[in-house]
Amino acid sequence: MRAVRYHETGGPDVLQVDDVEPPEPGHGEVVVDVHAAGVNPVDTYFRTGEYPVPEFPWVPGSDLAGVVGAVGPDVDEFAVGDRVFGTGLGRTVSGTHAEQVTAPVDLLARLPDDASFLEGAAVALVGVTAWQALVGYADLEPAETCLVHGGSGGVGHVAVQLAEATGATVVTTASEQYHDHLRDLGADVVLDYRRDDLETAIVDAGRPDVVLDTFMNEYFPLDARVAAPGGRIVGIGNTADEARVPLGPAKSKDLRYQVMSMFNVEEYGPVLDRLGRLVVKGEVVPEVARTFPLEETADAHRTVLEESFLGKVVVEP
Ligand SMILES: NC(=O)c1ccc[n+]([C@@H]2O[C@H](COP(=O)([O-])OP(=O)(O)OC[C@H]3O[C@@H](n4cnc5c(N)ncnc54)[C@H](OP(=O)(O)O)[C@@H]3O)[C@@H](O)[C@H]2O)c1
Known part of the structure; x- marks a missing residue:
């Protein structure tokens, strides 16, 4: 069977398609015939060596949707024959950008019949992340206001929809070309993140009780200034190693900061189950911006890092 692998860390060109032995399931594992596998920024961090992997050659990819073989x-x-989707692979267990994958059962859930493999692969990692941030950590409640930075991103577009599904007022930031689409997905207010008066515009839209921050080093100070008293700020992404929290507003408003990794979520199954139900009900629409065949996974990595799109990039083995 064919698997994307890298034999050393480096740029996208280290990704190659190898013929490898079909995997055998061990205790607590199944083999999944992969129909679709999401591509996430974290796949590129493992590939460059920024995040460690246990061995080489290594198969990248955290998300999958397919059929148990x-x-x-x-x-x-x-x-055998069950449709499943899952995430959390590609870090300590071999990844998903392959025709067949061995997956521990606790990283999987049943994919509802009315959800497509593309939807399952697109929603898994970003959906678990958005869920853990907004529901698990922030306890977002109906009638609260939720600010999602980067609403057109993989995580952002699901977070917007989850927040809307809870009954919150949703404020998000995105490039201008995605504003109409994000309103269709449930955002109440969409603001261009490049505008000079972003901070004022967020406050005018309503001080957020909850902030999902995808660029912590850039926005932690702004988050503190705009947040409502008692605000919960959950940070998931960063482009530099350190972020500043201005202690004056944080202290005076009793703000709670939480930084998280999706890989630390204890139980994926129950969250994936609920995400699957929301997809079937049309409450969460996982948008697939582009698909790539397995042999073009390097281009998929370039697209994820360098191009602008709304939603997800997915590889179809
Ligand atoms: N901690 C975790 O568990 C976890 C899980 C998932 C993701 N992450 C991290 O979270 C971040 C987002 O992930 P993702 O999968 O959503 O990435 P993505 O799909 O690449 O989306 C990033 C989005 O951010 C927007 N953006 C760029 N510059 C911005 C700015 N200055 N302000 C606001 N938005 C901006 C982009 O819009 P334009 O294209 O229009 O510029 C794009 O839509 C990444 O750093 C990722 O590594 C962390």
Whole structure:
């Protein structure tokens, strides 16, 4: 079977398609015939060596959607033929950009019949991230105001929809060309993140009770200034190693800062189950901006880092 692998860290060109032995499921594992696999910025951090991987050659990719082709000993959660989707692979267990993948069952959930493989692969990592941030950590409640930085991104566009589904007022930032689309997805107010008066515009839209921050080093100070008293700020992304929290407004408003990694979520299954139900109900629409065949995974990595799009890039093995 074919798998994308890199034999050393480096740029996108280290990704190559290798013929490898088909995987065998071990205890607590299934083999999934992969129909679609999302591409996330984190895949590129592993590829460059910014984040470590256990061994080389290494298969990249955290998200998958497909059909169970074999089950390991003692597995009763899934049977051959089940449609599944999952995330959390590609860090300590081999990744998903391959025709077949061995996956621990606790990283998977059943993909509802009415959800497509593309939707399952697109929603998994970003959906679990947005869920953990807004529901798990921020306890976002109906009638609160939620600010999502970067609403057109993979995480951002799902976070906008999740926040809207909870009954919150949703304020988000994005490039101008995505504003109409984000309003269609449920955003109440969409602001260009490049505008000079961004801070004033956010306050005018309503001080957020919850902030999902995808650029912590850039926006932690702004978050503190705009947040409502008792605000919860959840940081997931950064472009530099350090972020400044202005202690005056943070202290005076009793703000709570939480920084998180999706890989630390304890149970993926229950969250994926709920995301699957929201997809079927049309409450969360995972937007797939572009798809790539397995042999063009390097281009998919370039697209994720260098191009602008709304939603997700997905590889179809
Ligand atoms: N901690 C975790 O568990 C976790 C999980 C998932 C992702 N992340 C991180 O979170 C970040 C976002 O992930 P993603 O998958 O959503 O990435 P993505 O799909 O590449 O989206 C990034 C979005 O940010 C927008 N953007 C660029 N500059 C911005 C700025 N200055 N202010 C506001 N928005 C801006 C981009 O819009 P334009 O294209 O229009 O510029 C794009 O839509 C990444 O750093 C990623 O590594 C962390």
